[in-house]
Amino acid sequence: MRSHTTFRQLEIFEAIARLGSFTRASEELYLTQPTVSMQMKKLSESVGAPLIEQVGKKIHLTPDGQHLAQVTREIFAILDHFTMSVAERRGLKQGKLSLMAITTASYFAPRLLGEFAKLYPGIDVSLRVTNKEQVLASIADKQDDLYFLGAPPVEIDVVAMPIMDNPIVVLAAPDHPLAQQQNIPLERIAQEPWLMREKGSGTRNAIERRFAEKGIALNTRLELGSNEAIKQAILAGLGISALSRHTLTLNQPGQFAVLDVEDFPILRHWYAVYPAGRRLSVVARAFLDYLLGRQETTSPAAGKGKP
Ligand code: PGA
Numbered sequence: 001m002r003s004h005t006t007f008r009q010l011e012i013f014e015a016i017a018r019l020g021s022f023t024r025a026s027e028e029l030y031l032t033q034p035t036v037s038m039q040m041k042k043l044s045e046s047v048g049a050p051l052i053e054q055v056g057k058k059i060h061l062t063p064d065g066q067h068l069a070q071v072t073r074e075i076f077a078i079l080d081h082f083t084m085s086v087a088e089r090r091g092l093k094q095g096k097l098s099l100m101a102i103t104t105a106s107y108f109a110p111r112l113l114g115e116f117a118k119l120y121p122g123i124d125v126s127l128r129v130t131n132k133e134q135v136l137a138s139i140a141d142k143q144d145d146l147y148f149l150g151a152p153p154v155e156i157d158v159v160a161m162p163i164m165d166n167p168i169v170v171l172a173a174p175d176h177p178l179a180q181q182q183n184i185p186l187e188r189i190a191q192e193p194w195l196m197r198e199k200g201s202g203t204r205n206a207i208e209r210r211f212a213e214k215g216i217a218l219n220t221r222l223e224l225g226s227n228e229a230i231k232q233a234i235l236a237g238l239g240i241s242a243l244s245r246h247t248l249t250l251n252q253p254g255q256f257a258v259l260d261v262e263d264f265p266i267l268r269h270w271y272a273v274y275p276a277g278r279r280l281s282v283v284a285r286a287f288l289d290y291l292l293g294r295q296e297t298t299s300p301a302a303g304k305g306k307p
Contacts, residue, residue: 091282167265179257193221193239
């Protein structure tokens with residue numbers, strides 16, 4: 001091929017080969033038909049062989065034309081790949097990542113975000129921690145890139161990926177008489193004063209479902225609006241409760257007893273969620289891939305026993 005074959009000619013040729021029509025190629029490239037015909041004539045001359053044959057309204061590629069079509073497809077694929085990798089590197093160097101997490105996810109979300117930010121120090125990260133109602137409103141408005149939730153919302157069309165186990169375990173003060181017992185029946189647990197999370201809490205819903213399935217009513221003594229308040233009440237001897245094992249992340253081993261209760265832990269998951277149909281940014285996609293890639297190493301032990 002002589003040197004004066006131009007990139008534009010190859011682009012036009014690729015479109016004709018793909019669409020099987022001069023007219024459609026000229027429409028796709030916003031060119032007039034005479035321009036397209038002229039450029040194909042020049043391309044054929046510079047190659048030194050006919051590339052396209054026209055029979056009536058139909059066009060066919062000659063064997064040389066078919067070969068050139070294959071070569072141009074490969075050239076464009078390589079170029080696309082190059083352009084994408086440049087965009088990706090730039091995005092990961094200076095992009096933004098905004099996350100929103102439901103309160104209980106605050107026990108692990110900052111750590112994950114911190115690890116990711118160390119890998120990509122140029123990225124501007126933000127994390128808002130709030131209640132379920134506000135997370136759902138933000139998903140509906142598509143305000144943030146990704147959301148951490150304990151269950152995929154049913155009210156909104158989303159893509160939800162499980163990223164980590166979320167075992168709900170029964171907690172008591174370390175000197176509680178049940179701390180030494182094994183395989184404690186749910187009926188026995190129901191006799192203890194129970195400390196319950198507020199209405200709307202995913203943890204609470206999961207616990208209520210588990211007891212309702214067995215037809216057992218809990219003996220709720222206090223309703224408290226946060227995991228930390230529940231933990232304080234447990235240590236104060238006000239009762240027992242069940243919380244995500246992640247809530248113990250910053251506690252000393254042995255500070256709480258994880259009771260060995262039948263039908264516990266309740267095995268739930270944490271989900272990374274984004275609105276269906278949303279195209280994730282390069283950074284958000286990289287963060288999601290990072291979360292999915294490290295899943296195996298982040299799950300807390302789902303078993304019972306001392307934390
Ligand atoms: P929550 O946690 O109990 O704070 O709502 C989220 C969930 O587990 O669904």
